[in-house]
Amino acid sequence: MENEFQILNDKKSVDQLMLTYFSIVSGKDLKKALSAFKEKKGYGIEIVFVSFKNDLDDYDMAQLPKPLDDKHVLVELGSPAVEVDQIAYLDFKTFYNYLAENVKKEVEKNSEESELIELLKQVKSSLEI
Numbered sequence: 304m305e306n307e308f309q310i311l312n313d314k315k316s317v318d319q320l321m322l323t324y325f326s327i328v329s330g331k332d333l334k335k336a337l338s339a340f341k342e343k344k345g346y347g348i349e350i351v352f353v354s355f356k357n358d359l360d361d362y363d364m365a366q367l368p369k370p371l372d373d374k375h376v377l378v379e380l381g382s383p384a385v386e387v388d389q390i391a392y393l394d395f396k397t398f399y400n401y402l403a404e405n406v407k408k409e410v411e412k413n414s415e416e417s418e419l420i421e422l423l424k425q426v427k428s429s430l431e432i
Contacts, residue, residue: 308368311391320380320391324351325405330416333409337422340402341429345376350384353377353398395430402426 311317327348328336336346336353345354354377364370369392371377376398380389393401406423410416 307387309385309387309389310368311389316389317378317391317393320378320389321401321405323380323384324353324378325401325408327351329405329409330413333405334416334419334422337402337406337419337426341422341425343429347379350381352379352381354379396432399427399430399432 311320325333328346328351332348339346340353343355343357345352345358347353354371356371356373356375359367359371359377367377367390371392375392375394378391378393378398382388403423406419410419
């Protein structure tokens with residue numbers, strides 16, 4: 304059976320998806336995620352995932368409503384959090400803006416996490432923003 308997806312296009316839904324992602328991927332996990340993102344590799348935990356084109360094989364790509372390209376990431380929230388997997392295609396600039404916002408929040412909560420700022424700069428460079 305082919306996967307069913309709810310594609311999120313409106314800002315409010317995407318904001319909620321990203322809020323969920325960063326509520327799960329925070330602290331040490333955010334550091335791991337940024338380290339992966341600077342290599343254009345995806346990162347996720349349990350029900351939330353960010354994928355780059357190179358993370359997906361031909362089968363995975365065929366399951367998507369539209370293929371992922373070299374300028375976008377796929378953000379996915381899966382079950383049991385939602386009945387139908389929710390996905391959003393974000394261009395690198397939009398994705399980076401969510402990252403920057405959440406890194407800033409994390410550093411404000413824990414000033415010892417200044418390494419996150421350096422990782423964020425590396426991600427920005429890697430994504431060519």
